[in-house]
Amino acid sequence: xxRKPRHDRLRKWAMVAIVLLAWPAAAATxxxxxxxxxxxxxxxxxxxxxQVRFRIADGYYLYRDKLRFTTEPAAxxxxxxxxxxxxxxxDEFFGKVEILRGxxxxxxPVRVPSxxxxxxxxxxxQGCADAGVCYTPQSRHLTLxxxxxxxxxxxxxxxxxxxxxxxxx
Amino acid sequence: xxxxxxIALIVIVAIVAVxxxxxxxxxxxxxxxxxxxxxxxxxxxxxxxxxxxxxxxSLSKWNGKVLVVNFWATWxxxxxxxxxxxxxxxxxxGGKGLQFVGVAIDEQxxxxxxxxxxxxxxxxxxxxxxxxELARAFGNTLGALPFTVVIDRNGQIxxxxxxxxxxxxxxxxxxxxL
Numbered sequence: 001x002x003r004k005p006r007h008d009r010l011r012k013w014a015m016v017a018i019v020l021l022a023w024p025a026a027a028a029t030x031x032x033x034x035x036x037x038x039x040x041x042x043x044x045x046x047x048x049x050x051q052v053r054f055r056i057a058d059g060y061y062l063y064r065d066k067l068r069f070t071t072e073p074a075a076x077x078x079x080x081x082x083x084x085x086x087x088x089x090x091d092e093f094f095g096k097v098e099i100l101r102g103x104x105x106x107x108x109p110v111r112v113p114s115x116x117x118x119x120x121x122x123x124x125x126q127g128c129a130d131a132g133v134c135y136t137p138q139s140r141h142l143t144l145x146x147x148x149x150x151x152x153x154x155x156x157x158x159x160x161x162x163x164x165x166x167x168x169x
Numbered sequence: 170x171x172x173x174x175x176i177a178l179i180v181i182v183a184i185v186a187v188x189x190x191x192x193x194x195x196x197x198x199x200x201x202x203x204x205x206x207x208x209x210x211x212x213x214x215x216x217x218x219x220x221x222x223x224x225x226x227s228l229s230k231w232n233g234k235v236l237v238v239n240f241w242a243t244w245x246x247x248x249x250x251x252x253x254x255x256x257x258x259x260x261x262x263g264g265k266g267l268q269f270v271g272v273a274i275d276e277q278x279x280x281x282x283x284x285x286x287x288x289x290x291x292x293x294x295x296x297x298x299x300x301x302e303l304a305r306a307f308g309n310t311l312g313a314l315p316f317t318v319v320i321d322r323n324g325q326i327x328x329x330x331x332x333x334x335x336x337x338x339x340x341x342x343x344x345x346x347l
Contacts, residue, residue: 031311031331066244093249126244132332133313134245136274136301 032057034135035153038127042142043150044110048078050144052106052123062127064098066137069108072120079109118145123153206325210306214324218272218294218303221281226294228320234268235346236320237339240304242275243283247333248315252287254336259291265347266322274300274314321346 037060045051052069056062064086071077083106086098112119121142128134140153214229228238239255241248252271259269269291273280280295296303301312308329309316319328319342328342 031313033311034313091246093246128246129313132247133311133315134242134247136242136312136314137244 031129031131031133032060034127034138035140037129037135038062038125038138040123040125040140040142040153041150042121042123042144044112044144044146044148045107047112047146048110050108050110050121052081052108052121054100054104054106054125056101056104056127059130060127061099061101061130062104062125064100066124066126067106068122068124069106070122071110072122076110076112076116076119077108078111082107112146116145118143118148120144121151206321206323206327209320209324209326213303213306216299216303216306218296218299219277221277221284221293221295226292228270231268231270232324233322234266235322235343236318237267237269237343238272238307238318238320239269240272240274240300240309240314240316240318242273242314243279244275245314249283249287251315251333251335252289254334254339256288256290258336258339262343262347267343267347270294272296272300272303274304319343319346 037057039055039057040052041055042050042052054062064083067081067083069077069081084100084104086100088096089099091097108121121144122139123142124137124139126135126137142151142153144151214232215227217225217227220226228236237255237258239248239252241252243249255269255271258267271284271289271291271293273293273295274297275295277295280293283289284293294300304312304316307316307318307326309331311331313331315331315333317330317334317339318326319330319339321327327346330338330342
């Protein structure tokens with residue numbers, strides 16, 4: 001009479017144990033993709049300014065000096081992007097580097113010729129996870145324009161841009 | 170009955186402690202678990218990449234060795250940190266058939282400079298998209314570095330690692346095959 005409940009209870013414990021053992025295994029693939037870790041949106045916020053927003057996941061960071069912005073047509077960018085200061089880290093190999101965490105808003109001065117309905121912003125970024133891995137430089141492009149709302153990066157690889165970003169262009 | 174329950178409780182607490190230890194250790198979170206040896210993906214061993222001598226090589230060049238293929242870049246701090254360990258292991262265990270091959274996702278001049286700086290004593294191949302694709306073929310779908318693949322003498326993948334390696338961890342993975 002006592003056996004069945006005990007059997008059930010053991011089975012329940014066994015289930016709990018299996019779930020707990022599987023937990024770290026699930027976490028082993030718990031790293032975010034670069035797109036998830038460094039969520040990016042942008043919009044032409046004013047006639048003369050584009051606002052780029054990175055939402056960097058907890059436990060991840062971007063290198064400030066690896067950010068690059070270009071447009072197509074190229075002449076649209078009218079000045080240097082204003083990037084918030086990061087936290088200075090004394091890196092064993094790179095010396096003093098600034099890293100960006102959390103939500104970062106970057107302002108890029110633009111001059112959009114009248115009659116331009118849309119243009120492309122290319123954003124290159126490179127970052128790492130505190131867990132001890134770094135992601136290959138990301139190159140993403142977004143379609144912006146006067147009156148267009150917030151843009152997300154277009155999907156699909158942009159091989160030429162990746163090569164450019166590796167070469168620090 | 171009570172005793173059983175006590176034992177069960179102790180077991181659960183122990184499992185939770187171990188699981189939490191693994192879960193909250195960030196490096197183990199990027200660890201790929203050991204798997205049964207798997208054949209290398211089709212074409213991966215034959216993919217030609219530029220070497221630092223101006224030629225081209227593929228991993229098949231080192232068939233018959235216990236291969237440690239390390240994907241890295243000069244812009245990746247954890248990659249740079251682990252490489253002196255590889256240099257040491259190459260000189261200590263090269264005679265037993267251990268062969269490191271670096272695959273840099275980077276530019277040649279930067280790679281050459283860093284390799285000289287730390288005295289890399291094993292071949293380095295360099296690529297861009299082709300090297301990223303090779304890493305992906307070996308299972309690195311995140312495009313994150315460092316990424317290290319251990320391949321046995323029969324060309325079977327025996328272990329992959331994502332994140333910085335130490336000597337003990339890598340030695341444990343290669344020792345059975347030397």
